[in-house]
Amino acid sequence: MNDDTTMTTSPPTARMSRIRRAWVALAAVAVLITGASMAGDALAAAGPKPTAKALGADVVKLSWTARSGAAKYTVRYSTSSKMSSPTTVTKVDGKDITTAFTNVSGLSAEKTYYFQVIGVNAAGKNLDTWGNTSSGAKTFYSYTAPTGLAAANIASTWVELSWQNVSGAPGYRVRYYNRTDKAQFVWNQVENFTLHGKNDSDKLRKNTQYWISVAVQQPPIGTPGTSGYTPLVTMSKLSKEITLTTSNYDIVAPGDLTVTQQKPTSVRVGWDKPSGFESGMKYRVQYSTSSSMSGAKSVDVTDTNVTLTGLAENTTYYVRVMVVDAEGVQKSDRSAFQIAKTRVPRGTVKGTVTGPNGRDVVALVYNTGGELVAEADVASNGSYSASVRPGSYKVLLSYLGDDGYTSMWASSSTAGGVPVSSQGSTYKVGSAGATATASSVKLAKGASLSGLVRYNGAGLNGVYLTSLTAHTSARETEAVTQTPSDSTTAGRYIIKGLPEGEHWLRFTRAGYKNVSVWVKVAGARVTQYRVSTQASPSNLAAGQTLNVNMSK
Structure with a gap:
């Protein structure tokens, strides 16, 4: 290198400064990129806020606004409003949560729960972040725990259970377990129950100790997969637990126990011979008025049937x-x-009626309180027979035909019968097997009355006409018809079979004022009438119609 050559170099400090600036720039870019990614994650919103409602001691119903793009949902819950130590639920009854509602079961009683929901797309990616916590939902008991749980009969593979009824309970959940098997549950609607296991085809373990308790539980309601569906809901605490040991007998219980020939003081019982039944053995039949078999009586027999006698009616x-x-x-x-x-002891009320064809008459038997207790068809020869409990009765021979015969109460003082119950005779059946014979009744044709019901001069249909007795202060219904009584004339009525004496005819229709007309029958025709607003009656000629005007 000669002296004319000039070399320019940067001081070490300046070069290092440029390197740092380059690294800072790169770092800034990295920060921006990273920041953009972080911001992108932060943009994912919290899931929809669920509405939570406790249904009982162990179930909360949830609903929320559907999430766009969600193929299913994940739910989590906690007893802390801060959602500490949450439990996550991805399936209910073994299926994905695909609707914007669900029921969360298996919760603890009398605790407040909080819930969150996120949507999940078809690829399994969460669409939301956890947040939007529901209001607290506190589980609760609706009923007191069942009491009096007891085993009435303990066999080798099943046990009969009973407990005191809990008023209003929709059903019960029986909990049972042994030292080998974990707790199992089975539902039953009433407080008497034979526990075989999970169902009637299941069996308990032979010669095994069990612990059993029961709680009130509501059965599933509605259709699964719909918003109105609710699963099994526990609604009370468990009863006091009982302990028992299944038996270890070699012979199974006699099967197919049946009851026949039920009478007031006896019943016949039969069953199948079990395998292992040997000569010298016999059957012990026990019976009691209590499902717990307290105070049971017994009888020993060698046949596979017996008639139990001396029973209460x-x-x-x-x-x-x-x-x-x-x-x-x-x-x-x-x-x-x-x-x-056992049966209610029965007696018989019988009698005869003449006049119309027997097939057009029915015998109605009433107790002294006016309650219909039996009815009997009348045979072609006019006879009838009705089975009743011992007691006192009156008999109405009711005409059902179209020929205008009257209906009458049997009376010992009047051969043709009487038109009102209060004038009818009382017939007593004193004991089981006893027979009371009512007085014979001869029905006669009564009066007929027809006319038009009008409003503003035009025939009015849909008017009810009721005939009531006016012989005494009692107002007993005799017949009911409605306009038009035929298909040709608007407003036309016709009423048949009015017996001798006085009657009230009442015309009624919704939206109109009622009209009451008093009539008198003599010689099998209506001879007089009086509208309730009139002071005195008017005569009605033979064959004359009676028209009625209604108003609003």
């Missing part, structure tokens, strides 16, 4: 059967109990 009995040896030692499981109800 109209009473429910619980019957079960087991195998015992010659010394009376139990050798089999007891059967599940069967319900046997």
